[in-house]
Amino acid sequence: MLKAEKLFYSYDNGEKKIEAVLDNLNLNIKKGEFVAVLGHNGCGKSTLAKHFNGLLTPLGGNVYVSGINTKDEDKIWEIRRQVGMVFQNPDNQIVANVVEEDVAFAPENLGIPSAEIRQRVDEALKTVDMYHYRKHAPHLLSGGQKQRVAIAGAIAMRPECIVMDEPTAMLDPMGRAEVMETILKLKARENMTVVLITHYMDEAAQADRVIVMDDGHIVIDDVPRKVFSQVELLKSLGLDVPQVTELAYELNSSGIEIDYDVLTVTECADKIMDYVRSVKSGN
Amino acid sequence: MAIKIENLDYIYMPGSPFEKKALDNINLQIDDGEFVGLIGHTGSGKSTLVQHLNGLLKPHSGNVIINGYSTDTKGEELKRLRCDVGLVFQYPEHQLFEETVYKDIAFGPQNLGLSKEEIDVRVRDAARCVGLPEDVLDKSPFDLSGGQKRRVAIAGVISMRPNVLVLDEPTAGLDPAGREAILSQIKSIYDEGNMTVILVSHSMEDVARLVKRLIVMNEGKVFADGTVEEVFSRGAELRNIGLNVPQVNILFDELVSRGMDINSNVYTVEAAKRELLAYFEKVKEGKENA
Amino acid sequence: MLKDITLGQYFPIESFLHKLDPRTKILIFILDIVIIFMAQTAVSYAVLIGFTFLLMLISRVPVKMYIKGLKPILYIIIFTAILNLFLTDGRDLPVFGYSIGITVEGAIVAVKMAVRLVLLIIASSALTYTTSPMALTDGIEKLLKPLSRIGFPSHELAMMMSIAIKFVPTLIEETDKIIKAQKARGASFDTGSIFKRAKALIPMLVPLFISAFRRADDLAIAMESRCYTGGDGRTRLREIKFTRTDLIGALAFLVIFAGVIAIDIVF
Incomplete structure (x- = not known):
């Protein structure tokens, strides 16, 4: 589903050359897998996430989404449709002033006929359990509810995969629980491939597979049980268990x-x- | 310096469709040198409460008395109150605005009208307090990492030399190492002994390890107030009001329900380990004696 | 308080006005403004006031909301009324037998202006309460569409407007928070000379701008991730359509407006 081969990337801000953010990274994520990505700030997690829908393209190596190379500019919108993204700050990714109009944003961009948009919006809102709030103004919702709207906005594209970049970082425990519940439901019901970047170990523990990154590399890649039993190593990487x-x-x-x-x-x-x-x- | 809150009521957006009783008859006393954790989920009223401590919000009824003076005041007295009670907001790095770290930390003392020498002493002292190296002072705050920026923002409040330091969710959005670093920095600030510290958070895990006293807010009321042990002995109730109790606390409840005779008021890994090792010893002895 | 501003708020219920095509509503609104400023006689004003009550009624939005919308403008209305009252030349209007510089013409103009402003605000409230900002901007986009042939960026303009409206509550909240945080550091925004006050705004404006840029950046990435490529090929959840209801509505309003003009000519 998602594949990175010898992926290399570095930010170049002109004056000082910054070291590789992603360095010779290889990764293969299968359809229907729920993968959590851990690592301290600046380890390259977010940069990796942005490669999965072509927001960034590799400086070295290749990234494939369902076999399509993200460097293929003609297919970029197909890649974006297949990989839904959810970001950290819910306020900054909601476009419209009414919940259902926001969820409709992506299908509208894809040029889908009205009747089908309606159907997709209702379905997506029901999946994240926000149908009841479809007429509400997003800024009056709680953090957890906003993030669920953002997830609905992504799944209304009917993507193959959802990549979430610290979706729970700004939420309180209740909001975090709501988002996790939604993720697990998506995986169980729709067999959605989920990539979850997080700082919360209890969230990562619920994934099928945990990837630990450090310094642009993958350090550990295993089932949660095996990952978290490496207590010393994780602590040395600035992570918790x-x-x-x-x-x-x-x-x-x-x-x-x-x-x-x-x-x-x-x-x-x-x-x-x-x-x-x-x-x-x-x- | 004592904080005394008497019959405090606060109504959010009165007269509008969003009207809500944000604080409902709060009575609290916090003494000099206490280290208090203020806990509650979003909307429990904890942020509204702390904004009453330095007069940013005024009670609709009841009183907030800081060191004998009511917060319902104006002018110079309000200014003094603001420097008595230092308030660090959530994501405080979003309020940085100066060209250099030094100038930003100096903003508060400047507003107090202090001399250049005094400001210099305070800025350097505040920077040391939050663990910022000297060479950072001349840099732009916007070139720093997230954790460093937050330290600068906290120093900007500490430089006012408040008697009470209130921190609203100081670890929000940081990674585990960043969280750990900020918390231990706060602990060391408290240990210097000049300040009463109030730590506002929805993370029981973070707070429980540091503070001595916990105040739990729910729906605008004080839900629990006591030592950390006392509050955690009500673990199940805390979970019911949407707080996440440390995992070991849940574990110990589970072990007790499975018939283990242990003290369930445990909330850190260290205490849990001690308690379990003692229990295992007891089991072994019991077996040998039999 | 900043939070009390109701202008531009959508009131999500079902009503005849809610159902109308935003284009119909925008055109009626524009026409209404023109007529309000053209109306001369007491009778035509009476008709316009009646029309405005009708609008409030069929919008099914509580009258309380309209009154709330008027509150922030109240001072402007009173101020203009007083200006007109004293600065209009004409026959002296004694109050309790004393001449205090008020003229009959002044009184008439003052009342007229006050009524005009109130009608104007209520009409614009009726438009925004019954039309979601998305629909409103959609309507504007469609109305301006003919201009895009000569290179006018109608879609971009509409999108910008709708995003601006969306971020108003967020930015108000943010401003409130920044002000409080700087106040906690001893800043004061309401004392001293004008120059001092202007300078005192820097600690508020710099963080606000930085945050707005950060939000814009985030939003651009989020929109791109959701396949936004501009206006071409975009469809809508609710395709706005000019239906029979619109025709009936538009005709009804036109009759009223024509009536007002006729009254003015006749009297």
Whole structure:
């Protein structure tokens, strides 16, 4: 679905040459995968995201979307249609003053007939559970609701894939939960390919696959369980691990025989109970 | 310096279709040198409350008394109040405007009409306080990284030498390392001992590790007020009002419900580890004794 | 307060006025303005006032909203009325037997101007309350379309207008926040000489501009990501169509306007 080959990119602001932001990066994301991308600020995550819909084109290597090279200028709008983007600040990506008119923006640009736009808008709003608010003014909505409208605006293009660049960074816990719920629903119902860039480890833990970036490279690329069990490495990259993983890891390094590839509260509680039982039974 | 809030009511946009009781009969006292966490989700009234502390908003009824003086005042007295209570807004870096970091930090002291020498002392001291190296002072604030900009903005308030420092969501939008750095900086500012610090946040995880006292707001009212332990003993209620309780706190509730005899008022990984190790020891001993 | 400005706000309900083609509404609005300023006699004013009440009624927007829209303009209305009252030459109009420099003509002009301004504001409120900004700009775009043949950027203009309207509440909120933040650093925006006050605006304006540019940048990227390529080949969620309802509406209004002109000529 999304493929980067030997991708190289650097920003050149004239006076001082900045080092490579993306350096010889290879990545292949399959249809229907939910991939979380982690990394501290400035590691190149956002730059990578902008390559997936041709907002940026590689200075070296290639990026393919459904087999189309993003350097192919004739196909740029097809690429943009296939890859929906959601950005960090909900206020800065909503174009219209009424929710449904904003969701209609992309289909309008694609020249889709009115009747079908109506159908797509209603469908998209129902998917993100904002249909009830279709006549509302966006600036009166909560952060989480605005972001769901932005997601609806992207899926109204009927894309193959959605790339989200820190969509929850400006939200409160409730808003974040709303957005995560929407993402998981999209994946489950529409088999949508999702790329989620985030700073929140609990969000990444819900993905199928986690990519950790540092300095323009991919450092780790694995299932969340395997990624978060590398507690020391993640901390050295300026990242966190979920508290329960850290706790299990800490217990383990204090000599308690307990696995620390745990991601959820339930898993962690299971492991602890297992350990207690094993102590009690004397093994 | 004591903050005393008595029967405070505040109505948002009165007389309009959006009218809402933002603060409803708030009574609070915060003493000198306290380190307080003020928690609540968006719209709980916490930001409205802190804007009352330096007179940016005036109560519709009730009183806010800072160090014996009401915030319902004007002119010079209001100016003094503004420098008594330093307020750092959310995303404070969005308020930077000067050509150099130095000038921006000096903006507050200049408004106070201080001498050039005094301003210089204060700017350098504030910069040190937030961990900004000297050579940054001559740079443009707009060339700095996000975390650095935020430090500059915080220094811009600290340079007013407030007795009370209020920070509204100081870690919003930062990455984990940035969050960690700002929080430990705030801790060290508090530890210098000159200021009462009020940390406003919706992240329990961040706040719980630092502060001694927690005030939880919900729907314009004080929902809980007490030591961190006391407040977290109501973990389930906090989750019900839309706050995210630290994961280990949820874990301990779960373990207790599965029959483990442990103290569930745990909210940091470190405390959780200590508590569990002690429990494991007890289990082992119990087995040996049997 | 900045937040009290209601002009340009859309009131999303269903009504006859809401259903009309924005072009019809814009044209009726323009015609209404012309007629308001042409009207001379008391009778034609009475008809126009009646027409305005009719507008308010069929818009189904609460009267309270219209009154709110008038509030910010109230001082301007009073100010112009007083100016007219005293500065118009004519026969002296004594008040309680004393001459205080008011003329009969002045009083008439003052009342006329006040009525005109009130009617004008209500008419424009009726237009914006019943027409979403998108539809409004769509209407303007379509009306200006013939001009685009001679290179007039009708789509770009309309898009700019609608985005500007969209960002008004956001920027008002932002301004409010920046003012508060600078006040917290001891800045004062309302004391001192005019020169001092103008200088005091810098700490507010610089962050506001920076933020506006940042927003514009973000928005451009977001629009491009949603396949925006300008006006060509764009379709609409609601294709604006001139329907029978529009015809009926337009005709009804034209009859009223013709009536006003006729009255003026006859009397």
